Amino acid sequence: MKTLRLYYDNAYLTEFSGIVVHAEGNRVALNQSAFYPTSGGQPNDLGTLTFEDTAINVTDVTVEDDIVWHHLDRPIPEGAQVLGQIQWDRRFDHMQQHAGDHMIAGAVWQLFGGVTIGLHTGQEESTIDITMPEGKTHLTDEETAQVEKLVNERIQHNDPIRCWFPDDKELSSLPIRKKPTVNEHIRIVAMGDYEMVACGGTHPSTTGQIGPVKILSTAPSRGNMRLTFLAGMRAAEHYQACHRCVREIGTLLSADVHTAPATLEKLIQANAAQVKDVQSRLSEATLHMIRMSKHIRDGKFIYACHLPFADAAAMQQAAKELIAEENTLLLLSCRRDGGRMLLFARSRDVDVDMAALLRKTGARGGGKPDFAQGSTTEETVLDAALSLL
Numbered sequence: 001m002k003t004l005r006l007y008y009d010n011a012y013l014t015e016f017s018g019i020v021v022h023a024e025g026n027r028v029a030l031n032q033s034a035f036y037p038t039s040g041g042q043p044n045d046l047g048t049l050t051f052e053d054t055a056i057n058v059t060d061v062t063v064e065d066d067i068v069w070h071h072l073d074r075p076i077p078e079g080a081q082v083l084g085q086i087q088w089d090r091r092f093d094h095m096q097q098h099a100g101d102h103m104i105a106g107a108v109w110q111l112f113g114g115v116t117i118g119l120h121t122g123q124e125e126s127t128i129d130i131t132m133p134e135g136k137t138h139l140t141d142e143e144t145a146q147v148e149k150l151v152n153e154r155i156q157h158n159d160p161i162r163c164w165f166p167d168d169k170e171l172s173s174l175p176i177r178k179k180p181t182v183n184e185h186i187r188i189v190a191m192g193d194y195e196m197v198a199c200g201g202t203h204p205s206t207t208g209q210i211g212p213v214k215i216l217s218t219a220p221s222r223g224n225m226r227l228t229f230l231a232g233m234r235a236a237e238h239y240q241a242c243h244r245c246v247r248e249i250g251t252l253l254s255a256d257v258h259t260a261p262a263t264l265e266k267l268i269q270a271n272a273a274q275v276k277d278v279q280s281r282l283s284e285a286t287l288h289m290i291r292m293s294k295h296i297r298d299g300k301f302i303y304a305c306h307l308p309f310a311d312a313a314a315m316q317q318a319a320k321e322l323i324a325e326e327n328t329l330l331l332l333s334c335r336r337d338g339g340r341m342l343l344f345a346r347s348r349d350v351d352v353d354m355a356a357l358l359r360k361t362g363a364r365g366g367g368k369p370d371f372a373q374g375s376t377t378e379e380t381v382l383d384a385a386l387s388l389l
C-alpha cells in the first residue's frame, strides 16, 4: 500500500496520526506520513512515533516503491495507531537549504545557461553540481556576486512558492526549467515567476523564509562545476563566525574590516624584509667567525669551528663561499635537534675524502669527497677530525 505523503500538501505539518500497515523488524510503513524520506538530495526527517503513550525514535526514513519506511529504535506491531511528530528545526533547515538550491540553480541557468545535474544537502554545507556551457568549471568572483545578488533580491521580494500536481495537459504547457526524471504523478514547484521545475521535496511557502543565501565556492568536479553554498540560519551563523574572525584580526592589526587586508599585506612584506636582513647579517657573522678560526698546516688553510648561533643554511652558504678559495679545508658544526649538524668540505685542489673523514669520526652521514654532511651528539668531533687529517 502506497503511503499518502502528507508533506506534499503541507510542508509545515509536524504532527499527524497514522496506522501501521506494514511492520518488518524495527521498520514500519504507515497509511499516511508527514516524515520526509531521504530523496532528491534532501536528507530524511527525524522525530518520534508515539505508540501506547511511548515515544519511539525514528532514526531514519527511506522510500521504496512509493512506500515510506520509518526505521525505529524498537518495533511497533501492524495495526497500531500512532502519533507522528517531526523534529521541526531539522526539517525547516532542510527546507531552507533545499529551496536555496532551487533559487541558485534557477539563477545560474538564467544568467549563464548552467544545467543542474545533482543536488546534495549536507549537514554543514550543501552542493549543486552544474554542467556549464563550454566546459566551464567555476564562476569568477564577479559572477558569483551576480548570482548571490539576484537570489537574495528574489528572497527579499518574498515571492510565493507553490507546489501542485498538474494534469498532462497543464504539464505540457508549463515553462519548466528541466525535463522531469519521472513520467507520472509529476509534482511541480514554482517560485515567483522565475523558477519552475519538477520536485518532490519540501519547501517553505514564500521565498523570504529561505533567509540569506551565501555561495562559499565553485570548483571543478568530474568535468562539471560544483557550487557550495549555505542558506538560512546556516548562512547567518557563518556570517557571525566570519565577522568574529575579522573583528579579532582587526583588533590585532589595529584595522577595520575594510583596511585589514592592506594592513596585513604591509605587515607580511615588512616581516619578509626583516627576515631577509637578519639572514644576511647571520651569513656575514657566520663567515666572519669561520675565518677567525683559520690556521695553516702543510700549506693548507684549515678552518675548524663550531657555530652555536648559525643555522644549517647559513653554515652551508658560508662553506660554499670558502671552498671556492684555494687550499682550503672546512670542519664545521652547528646546533640541530639537540645534537650537532656537521659539514666537512674542501676546495677542489685538496686531495682529502671529506665523506670518509666524517665517517671515521664516528658521526652519521656522508656525501661527496669534497662536500659531506652529517650529524653527531659528540661535542669533540671537530677535534677528532682535526687529529685524523
Ligand SMILES: [Zn+2]
Residues within 6 Å of the ligand: 098, 102, 189, 199, 200, 201, 202, 203
Ligand atoms: Zn524542491
